[in-house]
Amino acid sequence: MNRDFPSLTRRSLLAAASAAGVAALTAVPAQAQGRKAVTRIIVPFAPGGGNDVFARQLAHGLNEMFKKDVIVENKPGAGGNVGTEQVVRAAADSNIFLLGHTGTIAINPSLYKNLKFNASTDLQPVAMFASSALLLVVPASSPIQNVAQLVEVLQRKDSDLSYASSGSGTGGHLTGEMFLHALGARAVHAPYKGTAPALADVAGGQVQFSFSVIPAAMALVKAGKLRALAVTSAKRMAQLPDVPSVAESGVPALAGFESTLTYGILAPKGVPQAVVSQLGAEILKAASTPEFQSKLGIEGAEPLLGDAAAYARKIQQESGKWSEVIRASGASA
Secondary structure, three states: OOOOHHHHHHHHHHHHHHHHHHHHHHHHHHHHHHOOOEEEEEEOOOOOOHHHHHHHHHHHHHHHHHOOEEEEEEOOOHHHHHHHHHHHOOOOOOOEEEEEEHHHHHHHHHHOOOOOOOHHHHEEEEEEEEEEEEEEEEEOOOOOOOHHHHHHHHOOOOOOOEEEEOOOOOHHHHHHHHHHHHHOOOOEEEEOOOHHHHHHHHHOOOOOEEEEEHHHHHHHHHOOOEEEEEEOOOOOOOOOOOOOEHHHOOOHHHOOOOOEEEEEEEEEOOOOHHHHHHHHHHHHHHOOOHHHHHHHHHOOEEEEEEEHHHHHHHHHHHHHHHHHHHHHHOOOO
């Protein structure tokens, strides 16, 4: 019997274990390197609204088409400023992006006086994909049948009309101010805590008109409680072909009137251009599908596809427009 056999066996086992340990240690980093990074889209509003629907549908499209790992996180608060600031402060390599729209990007920097950031300049546009308008409505019982008749009443010296919005500084509020400023008219602004109570009082006749998000307003139009006078897009919307735009009302002061919200994706400053270009191209492809565009229509929006440069130009245009409305009206958050 060879007395060296047991020691050789022990040495062999130790060598084999050592080799296996090295293989296991080297396998972990390789596996980690092959794991897809999670991309987070921050929605600066609560779940359930149009912003949330768009972000989740976009994430679904990117995951399906490009086998990405995109998730949506809701970070509501302060009119969208909480979630927006989180992305502004994020590191350029953190793989975090913002679902932005006109309110948070182009309106809030002028509306909120003490913000410590400016979303229109402190974020990097990636791509834009949609635009939504508002619907001008009056009570179904109102004698006002069209925009021209509403303007006629507003411009009377004894006019005492009021208009409802879902809150001070919202799109409905500022659109109303822009509408009145164009006419040189006045009306009392009645801010509510949300769209539903605002429209309930318009339907009940306590308030005479409102510029509202389309899905909520159209539900009451179809129920016979509100009358739709016009959309605030530059031209009629495909899903509401029988509703004219404000601009085509025949009122000279309202020629060219337009109030829309633009939706897109933005990144923290410093994200490499190659990353922005690739993600932007993927977003535009995912947003071009019939499934995605059908979701837009349900939420009262339409496709508006543009790369980073086009989105940057749109943000600059909207920032100038809404800052002037805010200045002229004295609106504040």
